[in-house]
Amino acid sequence: MSVNFSWPIFGHNKQISFLQNTLKQGNLANAYLFYGAKGLGKKMIAKYFVQSLFCTESTKPCQNCLACLKMNRGIQGNFMYLSALKNKDDNEDTQVEQVRNFLSNLSLTSFDGGYKLAIIYAVDKLNIFSLNALLKVIEEPPKNTTIILIADQINNLPATVISRCQLLKFQPLNKKDMSAWLETFKLNEVNQQTILNLSFGKPGLALEYIEDNLVSFKKDCQFLLKILSDNTFVAWQDLEHWFGILKKANPQAKVYELAHITTHYLDLWQLLLRDILWHKLNRPVLNVLFSENIAKISQKYSVTKILNNLLSINKIRRQLKNNVTPQLVWENLVLDLKI
Structure with missing residues (x-):
C-alpha cells in the first residue's frame, strides 16, 4: 500500500521528511529528542507523527479511521503523554513519583501487541532523579516502544540521556514559510505584518497574538x-x-x-x-x-x-x-x- 501524509505544517521540511520516511520504513528509534525554542511547532509535529503511526489508512493521519478517532478523543490505549511542567503545589518527590508511574505503565504490554508511543513534554524541566529514572528506560526500552522527548533547550540535560536519543533540532521558520502560514488566517495587512515581525519565526507566539487579536x-x-x-x-x-x-x-x-x-x-x-x-x-x-x-x-x-x-x-x-x-x-x- 502506497503511503501518503497529510501534515498541514509550514516549514521544518527536513525534520518532517525524516520522520515521514521513518514511518514508511517502519524503523522507529527507541527515543527521539525534539528540541528548539518554545513556540516552533515541536508539539504539533509530534502529534502528527503519533497520529500517523496509529492511522490505518493510506493517507496519514486520515482523521476518520478508528485509530485516529481514538487519538482525537484521547482514548488511544497505546499512546501516553506526560508534561514535566510543575503545578505550583508539586515538589521534587511528587515529580519523581509521577515519572516513575508513567514509565511503569509504559513498560506494560500494549493492548493489541502493536507499538506503544509516549511523549514527555518539557523534559528539560525534569529534576535529576526523574531523569535518572527515564535514562534506565531509554537504555533498556520495552519492546515496540518509542518515547519522544520534547525540550525547549538541552543544555541542562545529562549527556547520557541526549546520547541515547535520535536528535531533531527545530529552528524558527523563515519569513516565506511564516508569511504563507499567516495568510491562512485572513488577517488585515497591518496586523499580519506586525505579527510576522514580532513572532520571530515562532508559530506558537504568533498564535497567541492572533487569538487575542x-x-x-x-x-x-x-x-x-x-x-x-x-x-x-x-x-x-x-x-x-x-x-x-x-x-x-x-x-x-x-x-x-x-x-x-x-x-x-x-x-x-x-x-x-x-x-x-x-x-x-x-x-x-x-x-x-x-x-x-x-x-x-x-x-x-x-x-x-x-x-x-x-x-x-x-x-x-x-x-x-x-x-x-x-x-x-x-x-x-x-x-x-x-x-
Missing part, C-alpha cells in the same frame, strides 16, 4: 510607550500605579512570582527600545502598529542612552531571577534611561 499587545505597548513619553516624575507614578494593580490582583504572590509576571513587559520594553534605536538609525521598525509613536519618542533619547538601557536588560533579567524586588528593578531601569 493583538488586544493585550496593544494595551501593553500603550502602557510602556506612555512611560517612555512621560517625564521622570509621571513615569515614576505610572510604575507605582502599575505595581499597585499587580499586587492587588495577586495578593498572595511572592517576589519571584511578581518578577515572573513582569518579565513579559521587559521583553516588550526591549522590543520598543530596539525599534526606537532602529528609527534613529533610519532602519525599518518591527512594531508597525506603533511606528508613529516610536518616531516621536525617538527624539527624546540619545543613541547612547538607548544602547546602555538595552545592554542593562540581561543584567536585570538575572536580578529578577534572584528575588530582587521587581518594582525597584523597573524604577532603576526607567531612571537610567531618563536621567
Whole structure:
C-alpha cells in the first residue's frame, strides 16, 4: 500500500521528511529528542507523527479511521503523554513519583501487541532523579516502544540521556514559510505584518497574538510607550500605579512570582527600545502598529542612552531571577534611561 501524509505544517521540511520516511520504513528509534525554542511547532509535529503511526489508512493521519478517532478523543490505549511542567503545589518527590508511574505503565504490554508511543513534554524541566529514572528506560526500552522527548533547550540535560536519543533540532521558520502560514488566517495587512515581525519565526507566539487579536499587545505597548513619553516624575507614578494593580490582583504572590509576571513587559520594553534605536538609525521598525509613536519618542533619547538601557536588560533579567524586588528593578531601569 502506497503511503501518503497529510501534515498541514509550514516549514521544518527536513525534520518532517525524516520522520515521514521513518514511518514508511517502519524503523522507529527507541527515543527521539525534539528540541528548539518554545513556540516552533515541536508539539504539533509530534502529534502528527503519533497520529500517523496509529492511522490505518493510506493517507496519514486520515482523521476518520478508528485509530485516529481514538487519538482525537484521547482514548488511544497505546499512546501516553506526560508534561514535566510543575503545578505550583508539586515538589521534587511528587515529580519523581509521577515519572516513575508513567514509565511503569509504559513498560506494560500494549493492548493489541502493536507499538506503544509516549511523549514527555518539557523534559528539560525534569529534576535529576526523574531523569535518572527515564535514562534506565531509554537504555533498556520495552519492546515496540518509542518515547519522544520534547525540550525547549538541552543544555541542562545529562549527556547520557541526549546520547541515547535520535536528535531533531527545530529552528524558527523563515519569513516565506511564516508569511504563507499567516495568510491562512485572513488577517488585515497591518496586523499580519506586525505579527510576522514580532513572532520571530515562532508559530506558537504568533498564535497567541492572533487569538487575542493583538488586544493585550496593544494595551501593553500603550502602557510602556506612555512611560517612555512621560517625564521622570509621571513615569515614576505610572510604575507605582502599575505595581499597585499587580499586587492587588495577586495578593498572595511572592517576589519571584511578581518578577515572573513582569518579565513579559521587559521583553516588550526591549522590543520598543530596539525599534526606537532602529528609527534613529533610519532602519525599518518591527512594531508597525506603533511606528508613529516610536518616531516621536525617538527624539527624546540619545543613541547612547538607548544602547546602555538595552545592554542593562540581561543584567536585570538575572536580578529578577534572584528575588530582587521587581518594582525597584523597573524604577532603576526607567531612571537610567531618563536621567
